[in-house]
Amino acid sequence: MKRLIGLTVTLLFVFAATAFAGADWEFYGNARMTTFSYDKDVSADQDQRLTRWELQGNSRIGANVKTDDNGIGGRFEYGTGVNLRHLYGTWNFGSGELLVGHTETPITYWESNQVWDSDLDLEGLGMPNGGRQPMIQLKIAGFKLALVTPNTSDPVYPALTIYPPTLEVSTETTFPKIETCYNFKADIFYINGFAGYNTYNIKQSQGSDETVSAAMVGAGFGVTPGAFFFKGMAYYALNPVEYGLVNYDSGVSTLYDPLDSTVTDVNSWGGLGVIGFKFNDMFTAEAGYGYVQYELDQSGADTVSNQSYYLNTSVTLAPGFFIVPEIGIVDLEEIGDNDNDLIYFGAKWQINF
Numbered sequence: 004m005k006r007l008i009g010l011t012v013t014l015l016f017v018f019a020a021t022a023f024a025g026a027d028w029e030f031y032g033n034a035r036m037t038t039f040s041y042d043k044d045v046s047a048d049q050d051q052r053l054t055r056w057e058l059q060g061n062s063r064i065g066a067n068v069k070t071d072d073n074g075i076g077g078r079f080e081y082g083t084g085v086n087l088r089h090l091y092g093t094w095n096f097g098s099g100e101l102l103v104g105h106t107e108t109p110i111t112y113w114e115s116n117q118v119w120d121s122d123l124d125l126e127g128l129g130m131p132n133g134g135r136q137p138m139i140q141l142k143i144a145g146f147k148l149a150l151v152t153p154n155t156s157d158p159v160y161p162a163l164t165i166y167p168p169t170l171e172v173s174t175e176t177t178f179p180k181i182e183t184c185y186n187f188k189a190d191i192f193y194i195n196g197f198a199g200y201n202t203y204n205i206k207q208s209q210g211s212d213e214t215v216s217a218a219m220v221g222a223g224f225g226v227t228p229g230a231f232f233f234k235g236m237a238y239y240a241l242n243p244v245e246y247g248l249v250n251y252d253s254g255v256s257t258l259y260d261p262l263d264s265t266v267t268d269v270n271s272w273g274g275l276g277v278i279g280f281k282f283n284d285m286f287t288a289e290a291g292y293g294y295v296q297y298e299l300d301q302s303g304a305d306t307v308s309n310q311s312y313y314l315n316t317s318v319t320l321a322p323g324f325f326i327v328p329e330i331g332i333v334d335l336e337e338i339g340d341n342d343n344d345l346i347y348f349g350a351k352w353q354i355n356f
Contacts, residue, residue, distance in 0.1 A: 027071070032064035032356050037121060039349030044342050055349070059121040063088060077104075088135060099143035108133035109140070109147040109184040110197040112223055114234040115277050115291045117313050118327045118351035127251035128311040128333070129275035129293025131221060131238050133182065133199065134249055145187055151180040154217075154247030155203045158259035161267075172261060175204040175212075180247070194224045197238075201246050205259055205266070213264045215257060217246035230281040237274035243297070244269070252335055255297035255307055268300045287317040307336045323355040 039055045065080030065088070074095035080088040091104025110133045115125040126132045133151070140149035155174040184197035198220040206212045221238025240246060244254045258267040273295035281287045296308040313331030320326065330348040337343055 027069045028066050029068075030064070030066045033062060034354050034356075035059035035062045035122070036352040037118075037349070038352065039119060039347050041345055041347035041349075043345045058083060059351070060084065060086070061088075061121050065089060078106075099141060102138070102140040102142065102149075105135060105137050107135050108138065108151055108199075109149050109182045110199050110219065110221070112195060112197070112236065114223060114225070114236055115275060115293070116279075116289055116315070116317070116327070117291055117311070117331065118315060118329050119313065119331055119333075119347055119349075122351070123251075123311075125275050125291060125293035125311060127249050127254075127295065128309055129273045129295055130236065131219060131240070131273065132249040133247060136180075136247075145185055147182075147184050149182045151182055151199075153178065153180045153203060154201050154245065156215075156245045156256060158205055158261075159256045161258050161260050172205060172207045172259075175206050176202075177204070178202065191228045192224065192226045194222070196222045199246065203245075207261050207264070213259065213266050215242065215245050215259075215266055217242035219243065219246055219248065232277075232279050232281070234277040235275065238272070240271040240273070242269050243271045251295075251309060251311075251333070255299060258299065258301070269297055270300060271295065271297045285319050288315070289317070290314045309333075309335045325353055327351045327353075 035058070037055050037057055037059050040052065041055070042050045042052055045051045060083050063080050063082045065078065067076070067078050069076045074097070075092070076095070077092040079090045082088050087105060089106045091102050091106050094101045110131055112130070113124055115130060117123050117125050124130055136151045138149045138151040140147055153176045155176060157174070158172055180199060180201040182197070182199040184195060186195040187193060199218065201217045202214060204212050204214050217240075219238055219240035221236065223234070223236035225232065225234040240248060242257050244250065244256045248254075255269050255271075257269055259265070273293070275291065275293040277289060277291040279287060279289035290313070292310070292312040294308070294310040296306055298304065298306045311331060311333045313329055315327050315329035318326045318328070328350040333345040333347070335343040335345075
């Protein structure tokens, strides 16, 4: 409660301080409720029925800000909790725009409208997401180039290996993560391409150091001839956990063996497809499928694969108020005799204000 009061006071102070500075503040917000029932496999012969009836964490309040001149603007957005979603400033210098602050990275595209799990949108199940990160980004027409806070992950050691008792391992970064994308949009279709690179060093008290390199590249497209629409995306990632991609489960991490200072990489592929039809301003139907797999670059290593598919209908009852009934399956890699499936049905309720 103290954090919420403090945030409210801060926002009122900022608004009052800038209202006389010629800034145009456009406030917005929305409230989202998730009302779902789902069956989850907990063992080979037992399911568990659960219910989610809660305010979604991506409910939000924020504002877009523009000044009268000199091209300066910005945005802030907070979710429930209170958690920071966006906070950045922009400078439009005529031929392009410079962004400084915290927001979604250039490799993130929202092609799906899967509403399960607080608007999952197939995130980590075929849809790559670099998260919201601090960055400096240059945008010129459809091209973006960003220098992002680098990601590091503590090393995972191979099993059945004896390590020196005095072994100390740490990570070291020298360069920011680099991400870029290009978007082209025509009347009834669009295409986009994206790529990123992240690197850091694993340093240990005994033995030599080793560099961990992580990268990803992908492309997507959409076709919207009239009321019908189709969207697709595919990507490849080297060491996705170390890159910083959001995973639905824990993903598969690289292995670091300090005895011989070697890193075993992980190769990952993913993609999604979405098809839908807008019947009128009230009803839109959509079906989607996403798939991702991880494979450790090691002889005899198993491939880990996860997927999800869903069907929903967006029902708009009034401008800014809509309900999205949905049914779907999240099918994760089997654990022993457990299929590790999750079957759900229910609806999302959202009011924009």
